[in-house]
Amino acid sequence: MTDRTLLLDKIGGAGLPTPRVESWKYTDLKALARLNPVLADANSGQSITAVPTGTLPEIEAAQIVLTNGELRPDLSDLTALPEGVTVEETDAPAPPEFWREDALVGLAPGTAIAIRVAKGVEASKPLHVISIASGDAMAIRPSVTVSLGEAARLVLIESHIGDGTYFTNVTANVTLARAAALGHYKLQADGRSAFHIARTALTLGDNTEYDGFRLSTGGTLARDEIRATLDGSHIEARLNGAYMAGDGQHIDTTSFIDHAKPECRSHQVFKGVLDAGGRGVFQGKILVRPDAQKTDGYQMNRALMLSPDAEIDSKPELEIYADDVKCSHGATIGELEENQLFYLMARGIPRDRARHLLIEAYLADAVEHVGHEPTRAAFQKTISAWLQHHDGTPETLEIRGART
Amino acid sequence: MSLLEVRNLRADVDGKEILKGLDLTINAGEVHAIMGPNGSGKSTLSYVLAGRDGYEVTGGEVLFDGKDLLEQAADERANDGLFLAFQYPVELPGVAGMTFLREAVNSKRRHNGEDEIDAMGFLKLVRAKAKTLGISDEMLKRAVNVGFSGGEKKRNEALQMAVLEPRMMVLDETDSGLDIDALKVVAEGVNAMRSPDRGILIITHYQRLLDYIVPDKVHVLADGQIQRSGGKELAVELEKKGYAEYIGAAA
Numbered sequence A: 001m002t003d004r005t006l007l008l009d010k011i012g013g014a015g016l017p018t019p020r021v022e023s024w025k026y027t028d029l030k031a032l033a034r035l036n037p038v039l040a041d042a043n044s045g046q047s048i049t050a051v052p053t054g055t056l057p058e059i060e061a062a063q064i065v066l067t068n069g070e071l072r073p074d075l076s077d078l079t080a081l082p083e084g085v086t087v088e089e090t091d092a093p094a095p096p097e098f099w100r101e102d103a104l105v106g107l108a109p110g111t112a113i114a115i116r117v118a119k120g121v122e123a124s125k126p127l128h129v130i131s132i133a134s135g136d137a138m139a140i141r142p143s144v145t146v147s148l149g150e151a152a153r154l155v156l157i158e159s160h161i162g163d164g165t166y167f168t169n170v171t172a173n174v175t176l177a178r179a180a181a182l183g184h185y186k187l188q189a190d191g192r193s194a195f196h197i198a199r200t201a202l203t204l205g206d207n208t209e210y211d212g213f214r215l216s217t218g219g220t221l222a223r224d225e226i227r228a229t230l231d232g233s234h235i236e237a238r239l240n241g242a243y244m245a246g247d248g249q250h251i252d253t254t255s256f257i258d259h260a261k262p263e264c265r266s267h268q269v270f271k272g273v274l275d276a277g278g279r280g281v282f283q284g285k286i287l288v289r290p291d292a293q294k295t296d297g298y299q300m301n302r303a304l305m306l307s308p309d310a311e312i313d314s315k316p317e318l319e320i321y322a323d324d325v326k327c328s329h330g331a332t333i334g335e336l337e338e339n340q341l342f343y344l345m346a347r348g349i350p351r352d353r354a355r356h357l358l359i360e361a362y363l364a365d366a367v368e369h370v371g372h373e374p375t376r377a378a379f380q381k382t383i384s385a386w387l388q389h390h391d392g393t394p395e396t397l398e399i400r401g402a403r404t
Numbered sequence B: 001m002s003l004l005e006v007r008n009l010r011a012d013v014d015g016k017e018i019l020k021g022l023d024l025t026i027n028a029g030e031v032h033a034i035m036g037p038n039g040s041g042k043s044t045l046s047y048v049l050a051g052r053d054g055y056e057v058t059g060g061e062v063l064f065d066g067k068d069l070l071e072q073a074a075d076e077r078a079n080d081g082l083f084l085a086f087q088y089p090v091e092l093p094g095v096a097g098m099t100f101l102r103e104a105v106n107s108k109r110r111h112n113g114e115d116e117i118d119a120m121g122f123l124k125l126v127r128a129k130a131k132t133l134g135i136s137d138e139m140l141k142r143a144v145n146v147g148f149s150g151g152e153k154k155r156n157e158a159l160q161m162a163v164l165e166p167r168m169m170v171l172d173e174t175d176s177g178l179d180i181d182a183l184k185v186v187a188e189g190v191n192a193m194r195s196p197d198r199g200i201l202i203i204t205h206y207q208r209l210l211d212y213i214v215p216d217k218v219h220v221l222a223d224g225q226i227q228r229s230g231g232k233e234l235a236v237e238l239e240k241k242g243y244a245e246y247i248g249a250a251a
C-alpha cells in the first residue's frame, strides 16, 4: 500500500517557514514547496541493497544504516555493537519546546533510532549512522536520539548521502548525563539536487564534554540547525564545522548556544568555501542567561569567496544577561591571495592544484578541531575529493539496487 | 645557444613602464649579478621572468633554452627549470613545508612524465639538504614561512632551490636579512649548485655576497635598462661610488 501524502498536506495550516520569519530570513523554502514531495512509504528504501562506498568517510565503526529514513538491520552491524551500547527503534520523543511551533519539526516520524550508552561505559569503537536516500520528489525523515549515561563516552559519526530530488528532514536529539563525553561528527554529503533540513538538539549536563564537527558539502538547499542547551556547570561544548557550496547550492548553518548555568565554555569555528553560484548562510547566537556567570563563549564564521558570484550572509549574535562573562564573536570574508597562488605556481604547482592546496589549508584549521583522529583524516579526504570533483566532473553516487 | 636571452624587454606595472628595453644574455655555467638602485626594476625583471600576473610585457622577448618563455604560465616555466628565489618569500598558513616541497617536486615530475616521488626517500633527501642549510625538522613541519624570521625565510628559499635543482636560478636579494654566518651557509649552498649546465642570476645590493659567490659578469640596472656591464671589479666600484652617475644618465 502506498501512502501518497504530500509534504504540504502533512504540514497543513502554517505551511513551511518563509523568509518573513526572522530565523529563515536568508533561506527560502519556495523551491521545496514547489517540489512538494511525497512522504516516502515504509518500504521505499528496500530497493537499496548495499551501502555505497566512496563518498562515505572510511572509519572503523559499527554501522547503523537507514535507507529512505528507515532502519535497515540487514545492512547494519546491530549484532556487533560495542559492549554497553544499545540501538533500537523507539517512539520518537516529543520535539523540544523551542521547536514545537515549527511546522517541519511536526513532520518528524513516529519512530526514532535510539542509541544509548550505559552509565560508565566507554564505547570501544565508534558508531556510524548512515542515512542513504534515493528517489525523486520524495520526503524522508531520518530521526535519531542519542543518550549517554553518566560518565559514558562515545564517538558518533553521522553521514548523509543520496541521489535524486529528495527532501531529507533530519532530527537528532542528544542528551549527555553528568560527566559524559560525546564526539559527534556529521557529514552532510547529500545529492546535489536534494533538500536537507536538520535539527539537532543537544542537552548537556554537568561536567560534560561535547566535541562536534559538521562538514556540509551536499544538497541544493541545506539547513543545519543546532540548538545546544548547556544545562549544567563545567561543560565544554565545541561545535565547529566547515561548509562548501558550489553552483546552485545554498548551505545554511544556524546555531543557538544557550548558556544556562555558570562556568561553561562553548567554542564555535565555522569555515566556508563558496564558489560561483554558491551561497552560504551562517547564523549563530550565544545566549548567556543571568545564572551563567563565568561563561566563556567564542564564535567565529569565516568565509572564503572563490568568485565574485558567490554569496555569504553572516549573522552572529550575542545576548548576555550575566555580568562576569568572556564572550566574543566575529565574521570574516576573504579571497584566495594572488601572491600565494603565484608563489605556489613559481614552484611548478599548476594553478588548479595551487588553489586546492590553499583551500585545503584554509579549511584545515577548522578540521583540526575534530577531536577524533580517524574522523579528522577522513574529513580531510572528503574535502580533497570534493575539491577535485568540484573542478572536474562532479561525482555521481551510484546506489546499488536503487531505482530499478 | 645561451640559456637565457632577454632582448629589448619592456614591461609595465599598473600602466607604468618599469622595464624600458632590457638586454641580458646568460650562458649555461655562468653566474651574473645585477646591482642597481631601489626601484630600478630588479624585482620587476625577476617577476616578469617568473611569470607573475600583473606584469605586462609590452615589447621584446625572452628565450629560455631557445624557447619563448613569455608565452608560458608560471608553473610551466618553473617545471622547465626556472627558479626565482623571492625577495619577500610568501607565507602559506596551513601548508606544511614538506607538503609544499613534495607538491613542487611531484609537479615537476608529472611535467616530465615521471612517477611521483617515493615519500620516504624524499623525506630523507629533504632532511639532508635542510641540515646543510641549518633548517631544522621542526621548521620543515611548520607552515611555509609562517612565523619564520627574515633569515629563515631566505634559507627556506635556498632549500627549495636545492631540492628542485633548477637550470636557471634567479636570486632576488637572497642575501638581505641574512646574518654573516647564514650568508656563508647560503652562499656555499649556491656555490654547490654552480655547474656547467646551470645559469645563475644574482640580484643584490651588496658586494659582500659576490665575495662568496664570484660572478662572471656584473650589470648595473637603472631606470629599467642595463646601463653598464663588466667583471666582478664593477661591483667593487659600485660599492665605492654608488649609482649617482647612472641615475643622472637615465634622467
Ligand SMILES: Nc1ncnc2c1ncn2[C@@H]1O[C@H](COP(=O)(O)OP(=O)(O)OP(=O)(O)O)[C@@H](O)[C@H]1O
Pocket: B013, B014, B016, B018, B036, B037, B038, B039, B040, B041, B042, B043, B044, B045, B087
Ligand atoms: N604593483 C605595483 N604597482 C605599482 N608600482 C609598482 C608595483 N610593483 C613595482 N612597482 C614600481 O616599479 C618600480 C620598480 O620596482 P622593483 O620592485 O622592480 O624595484 P627593485 O629594483 O627591485 O627595488 P629594490 O632594490 O628596492 O628591491 C618601483 O618604482 C615600484 O614602485
Ligand SMILES: [Mg+2]
Pocket: B042, B043, B044, B087, B172
Ligand atoms: Mg627588489
